[in-house]
Structures are given as C-alpha cells and as structure tokens.
Amino acid sequence: MVYSASLNVRSTKNRDMIDITGDVAEVVGSSGIADGLVLVFTTHTTTGLYINEHEGGLVDDVESVLSKLVPPRAGYRHDRVDDNAAGHIQSILMSPSLVIPVEGGRPVLGTWQALFLAERDGPRSRTVKIKVMGE
Amino acid sequence: MVYSASLNVRSTKNRDMIDITGDVAEVVGSSGIADGLVLVFTTHTTTGLYINEHEGGLVDDVESVLSKLVPPRAGYRHDRVDDNAAGHIQSILMSPSLVIPVEGGRPVLGTWQALFLAERDGPRSRTVKIKVMGE
Amino acid sequence: MVYSASLNVRSTKNRDMIDITGDVAEVVGSSGIADGLVLVFTTHTTTGLYINEHEGGLVDDVESVLSKLVPPRAGYRHDRVDDNAAGHIQSILMSPSLVIPVEGGRPVLGTWQALFLAERDGPRSRTVKIKVMGE
Numbered sequence: 416m417v418y419s420a421s422l423n424v425r426s427t428k429n430r431d432m433i434d435i436t437g438d439v440a441e442v443v444g445s446s447g448i449a450d451g452l453v454l455v456f457t458t459h460t461t462t463g464l465y466i467n468e469h470e471g472g473l474v475d476d477v478e479s480v481l482s483k484l485v486p487p488r489a490g491y492r493h494d495r496v497d498d499n500a501a502g503h504i505q506s507i508l509m510s511p512s513l514v515i516p517v518e519g520g521r522p523v524l525g526t527w528q529a530l531f532l533a534e535r536d537g538p539r540s541r542t543v544k545i546k547v548m549g550e
Numbered sequence: 551m552v553y554s555a556s557l558n559v560r561s562t563k564n565r566d567m568i569d570i571t572g573d574v575a576e577v578v579g580s581s582g583i584a585d586g587l588v589l590v591f592t593t594h595t596t597t598g599l600y601i602n603e604h605e606g607g608l609v610d611d612v613e614s615v616l617s618k619l620v621p622p623r624a625g626y627r628h629d630r631v632d633d634n635a636a637g638h639i640q641s642i643l644m645s646p647s648l649v650i651p652v653e654g655g656r657p658v659l660g661t662w663q664a665l666f667l668a669e670r671d672g673p674r675s676r677t678v679k680i681k682v683m684g685e
Numbered sequence: 686m687v688y689s690a691s692l693n694v695r696s697t698k699n700r701d702m703i704d705i706t707g708d709v710a711e712v713v714g715s716s717g718i719a720d721g722l723v724l725v726f727t728t729h730t731t732t733g734l735y736i737n738e739h740e741g742g743l744v745d746d747v748e749s750v751l752s753k754l755v756p757p758r759a760g761y762r763h764d765r766v767d768d769n770a771a772g773h774i775q776s777i778l779m780s781p782s783l784v785i786p787v788e789g790g791r792p793v794l795g796t797w798q799a800l801f802l803a804e805r806d807g808p809r810s811r812t813v814k815i816k817v818m819g820e
Binding site: 416457485495500504 | 720721722735736737738740741742743745746747749750754778779780783784785786788793794795797798818819820
C-alpha cells in the first residue's frame with residue numbers, strides 16, 4: 416500500500432527552521448497504514464530536512480553552525496548567477512530526504528525528535544512530498 | 551511484507567562509534583525478506599548513523615573532524631539548558647536514518663562498508679529501530 | 686513489487702561530480718512501478734550522493750567547500766594506511782543512501798534538482814544499486 420500527500424510550507428524569513436513534525440504525523444494518520452515507513456522529501460535545492468530537538472536555543476545554534484561552516488557570499492562562483500550559493504551548499508550538509516519508521520499508524524520518533532524543514536533562501540512557499548508505504 | 555525489530559545499543563564513552571553492521575544483518579536474516587530494503591533509524595537527538603570503513607585510524611579521524619567542525623562548548627545557547635549542543639549538531643551532519651538495499655536475504659553493502667551508530671552524548675543505552683520491507 | 690538494477694558509473698578524475706539523474710529515471714521507467722519510491726545506494730566508502738542544482742559554478746563551489754571543511758592530507762591517521770582519509774570523511778558529510786518519491790512512473794524531483802554521485806578517490810569504476818518499490 417502506498418499513500419501520497421504534499422505539504423505546502425511557507426517560510427517567513429530568509430533563513431528559517433520550520434517544525435513539520437505534526438503535519439507529517441497527520442498525513443501518516445490519514446494514510447490508514449499502520450506499519451511501514453514514511454518518506455519525507457523536499458523538492459527544492461535551497462532547503463534541507465533534519466531531525467533534532469525543538470529547543471529555541473538549539474535551533475539558533477544550528478543556524479550559527481551552518482553559517483560558520485558555509486558562510487554566505489564567501490566568493491562562490493554560483494553567486495554570480497544567483498545570490499544563494501551558501502543556501503544550496505548548507506542544504507547538502509543536511510538531506511533532501513528522510514525516512515521514518517511507522518508503527519501503530521504513527522511515525523516512530525523519540526521523545527526529543529522533531530522534523531524540521533530548513534529554509535536557506537526564503538521567504539518562499541515550499542513543497543514537501545510525503546509517501547507512506549506499508550500495510 | 552514488513553518486519554520490525556529494535557536494537558538496544560550501549561555506548562561506553564561520551565563519544566563512541568559502535569559498529570552495528572552485524573546486528574542489522576541478523577535482523578534482515580530473521581525477517582524472511584529476500585528482496586527489498588532495510589531502514590535503520592536512531593530515535594535519539596545526540597546520535598547519528600553513518601556508513602564507512604571500519605579501520606581504527608579512520609574512526610578516530612571521523613571523531614577529530616566532527617570535533618573540529620562543531621567543537622564542544624563553543625558558546626552555544628543550548629549549553630545553558632543542557633551541556634551537549636555540539637553532540638546535537640554533530641548528529642545533524644550525519645543522519646538519523648539510513649536505508650540499505652536487501653538482496654538474497656542480506657543487506658547489500660560494499661566490501662568496506664560498515665554501519666556505525668555515532669554516540670555524541672554517552673555513555674547511554676540507545677534504541678535503534680529497524681524495518682525490513684520487501685518480498 | 687520490488688525492481689532492482691545496478692548502475693556502473695565511471696569517474697574520470699580524482700574528485701568528480703557525476704550527474705546520474707537520467708540513469709535513475711531510466712531505471713524507474715523500466716521498473717513498471719508507477720507509484721512508490723526509489724532507493725539509490727552507493728556501495729563505496731569514498732563516494733557520496735547528493736541532490737542539488739546542476740550549475741557548473743555551484744558544482745565547483747561544492748568541491749571547494751568539501752575541501753575546505755575536510756582538507757586532504759591534514760594529518761589523518763588513516764592516511765598512514767591508505768592516502769584517502771579526506772575522501773572517506775567528505776563522503777560521510779553527504780550520504781551513501783537517498784530515497785526519492787516515484788509518481789507516474791518517474792522520480793519526483795523539483796525543477797532544479799539533480800542527483801550526483803560525488804567521487805572522492807577516483808578515477809574508478811563505481812557501482813550504484815537501485816531499488817524501486819511500490820505498485
């Protein structure tokens with residue numbers, strides 16, 4: 416069994432971390448699939464997905480580290496085409512694709528795990544594809 | 551067909567790399583699934599998964615690079631709440647979730663590939679969820 | 686339903702970014718699976734997979750950032766065994782494994798998304814495993 420959905424996620428800042436845990440859980444609940452897995456996939460090249468704790472200080476720390484590792488406008492060739500190379504490369508350090516187990520009709524996440532869409536070139540409207548597979 | 555299992559993994563140091571390749575292969579073997587995929591998922595926010603060579607020097611190098619890229623106690627806001635921000639952020643540079651092909655009832659790994667649970671805030675007892683799907 | 690294929694990918698330089706988007710789409714098309722997901726998995730420890738824009742300047746930028754974050758021959762212990770530690774560690778910052786949704790018999794990728802095999806220790810012949818699952 417395969418169940419599909421799309422999330423429309425609107426970022427409100429140039430760099431933004433948006434918690435989509437609840438949206439993904441809702442899609443899994445609607446799928447009627449009790450046991451299997453859920454694929455979450457962002458269709459953009461300046462966003463990434465990551466799973467970690469939703470604590471405001473930590474979210475800011477993740478921002479700081481991404482900007483330190485891949486600083487904006489550090490002489491990138493792609494910035495001559497489009498002023499967002501750092502956003503592309505930061506996205507690669509995360510992932511476009513995450514797969515989470517499903518049990519009892521819910522994504523199996525640990526107590527502190529939340530799923531974030533990391534916007535690296537907003538504000539924009541973004542599409543996240545979801546596939547639930549199982550039985 | 552979906553087959554599920556959990557691994558209990560005990561780390562013995564604050565930062566520890568634990569090879570779980572054999573445990574995952576054993577679960578796949580028990581599943582009765584010959585052809586498909588296996589999802590390995592850590593339910594924690596200060597652990598990550600990675601696949602690479604199990605050579606002692608290289609495992610130490612991975613440790614060094616993670617500590618260089620995201621040094622412990624470098625003024626993180628999350629350290630005011632809980633003294634482990636670097637462990638959270640290092641985990642994001644790896645992944646909570648890896649999917650491996652299954653053929654002939656075994657995970658398809660290359661000659662040098664081993665699967666590690668990277669502990670970033672131990673020693674602790676950790677839970678890794680495994681889902682085998684296929685036919 | 687499960688459909689399997691292998692790609693043989695030949696890199697031509699020591700560090701090389703090879704766009705395999707078309708090859709993966711072709712496998713999905715051949716699978717007869719309309720709706721589900723495709724797993725792309727590299728069986729090597731000095732290659733990684735990433736999805737991002739195929740613009741020449743950006744591909745060079747990704748190279749530069751990987752070399753800045755994990756510089757070759759920076760005193761790694763593994764270099765005493767085999768002179769390629771940086772290639773292993775750069776691979777870990779990407780992923781060995783990516784899962785992409787499939788709809789209408791095609792991988793669902795955004796306008797600017799291309800899938801790259803990042804060679805970090807070539808030139809070599811590389812094997813990428815593909816599994817399409819769905820209905």
